[in-house]
Amino acid sequence: MNSTLTNIIRCIIALLLQIFICNYIHLFGFLTPAIYLFALFLLPTDLPKSVQYLIAFAMGFVVDMFTHTLGVNAAASIILMFARPYISNLMNGRKTIEINDRPMPAHKDFRWMLGFTFLLTLIHQTAVVMLETFSFRHFGKTVLVIIGDTILTVIVILSIDYLFYSQTKRA
Amino acid sequence: MNNLIEFFKNNFHHFVAAVLLILCFVLIGHSMSYSRYKIARICQSITMPVEKSWGKMIRQFNLSKENEQLLQQNLELLRKQENMFLTREDTTLTQMSETDSVHTTRTRLYDYTYAHVTFATTDKPFNYIIIDKGSRDGIDRDMAVLSPTGIVGVVSDVSKNFSSIIPIPHLDTRISAVIPSINQVGAVVWDGKEADIAYLNDIPQHLEINIGDSVLTSGYSTIFPKGLMIGTVKEVSTEQNATFLTIKVKLSTDFKNLDLLYVVKNLYRSELDSLKSNFKNE
Incomplete structure (x- = not known):
């Protein structure tokens, strides 16, 4: 119960941050961090997968409503949710499979955190930017936007993780 | 399962x-x-x-259905043209209104209907065209006949279902015409040779005429409305001892390829004719 409430509050805070602050950031004119992803990364892995998908869709949808790109962020978030178990398996490598595969500095080392966040953000941003531009013309610029957005988002999300989830006691 | x-x-x-x-x-x-x-x-x-x-x-x-619809639409548009109406100032309304604007009334002077060619000749000195509408459809003698590209001629005889037309390529043709660039009225006649070339007479020698000027109907006769296309000037030459220019006019109607024709009815012709009959030369 406590964990559920924590997750709900985290999702709402992430959405508020995204809608009221990050959507107005346009670094170098075109880089906008997708901060709401940190709530998706931190969703409990033992949650039923269909519920995970629904949460991802709902969050993406709310963000889309405020950026007038209905469906883009929602679709990208669902793809992210689909890829999440595969990426965490990839990062675990040959190590024994752990139950808690969430990016928390208390349980994981920095390499795991960085790889997990970076790969998933890259997938998400690729989906978002490609769906938004919907064209392979100016492909160089599109790739530049994807990579720039990804790096910015990774920095922001890792900072949040290390600031608020370093202690063991928080779940 | x-x-x-x-x-x-x-x-x-x-x-x-x-x-x-x-x-x-x-x-x-x-x-x-x-x-x-x-x-x-x-x-x-x-x-x-x-x-x-x-x-x-x-x-x-x-196509045939579409053609029919376009024809109806064309007729509607033709009937709305400015030269179809007699415009006149409505003096009572102008005096009564407080603003300075001049009120006019428009009376319909000409009306259109259409017909198809059943038979036509172009190689004789007295050519003729037969169309598939007659007195039953309201066609009458001396109505003007137009093609989509220019004027064709005048209705000469009417039977119940058919009418015959005297086209411009006919030795008796004489159509009052005007060149708008110099605003000079002349008469278009045909010399009996080529079906697409006619001559414009009665234009004095001192006037400058360019090749390609358009020749329009003058509207001085009761038959043709004003400002219809007859053709374009093809050649201008002066002959010795002549007071008028010899102007070759390329007719804009292709008489060898006629199918759809418009017949123009002057709604006030009897009134106008009764005035004219008082003069001996009519």
Whole structure:
């Protein structure tokens, strides 16, 4: 119960941050961090997968409503949710499979955190930017936007993780 | 059966993901005009060539109906033209209104109907055209006949279902014409040789006429409305001891290829004719 409430509050805070602050950031004119992803990364892995998908869709949808790109962020978030178990398996490598595969500095080392966040953000941003531009013309610029957005988002999300989830006691 | 239910239970989340993704793409297609435009264009580039050639074939079957509709539309437009009306100031209304604007009334002077050619000659000195409408359709003698590109001639005789027309290529033709660039009135006549060349007489020698000037009807006769296309000036020459220019006019109507004709009715002809009959030379 406590964990559920924590997750709900985290999702709402992430959405508020995204809608009221990050959507107005346009670094170098075109880089906008997708901060709401940190709530998706931190969703409990033992949650039923269909519920995970629904949460991802709902969050993406709310963000889309405020950026007038209905469906883009929602679709990208669902793809992210689909890829999440595969990426965490990839990062675990040959190590024994752990139950808690969430990016928390208390349980994981920095390499795991960085790889997990970076790969998933890259997938998400690729989906978002490609769906938004919907064209392979100016492909160089599109790739530049994807990579720039990804790096910015990774920095922001890792900072949040290390600031608020370093202690063991928080779940 | 159990296996199937088991399969659905195990993969339920995949179905949820698929449904949500499809929903997302529907939303993208509906909300974002650029991607919608892009999808539409890609689809079009595939379907357009097929539709174009196929549509061309389908259209062949509807051509006659379409033609008929266009004809009706054309008639409507022709009937609305300014030279179809007699415009006159409405003096009482102008005096009564407080503003300085001049009120006018418009009375319909000409009306149109259409006909198709049943028979036509172009190689005789006294050519004629037979059309498929007669007195039953309201055709009467001395009505003007036009083609879509220019004037054709005058109705000479009317039977119940058919009428005969004297076209411009006829030795008795004499049509009052004007060259708008110099505003000089002359008469178009035919010399009995080529069906698409006529001569414009009565233009004095001192006037400058350019090749390609258009020759229009003057509206001085009761037959033709004002400002209809007759042809364009093809050649201007002066002969010795002549007071007038010799002007060759290329007729804009192709008399060898006539099908659709418009017949113009002057609604006030009897009134005008009764005035004219008082003079001996009419």
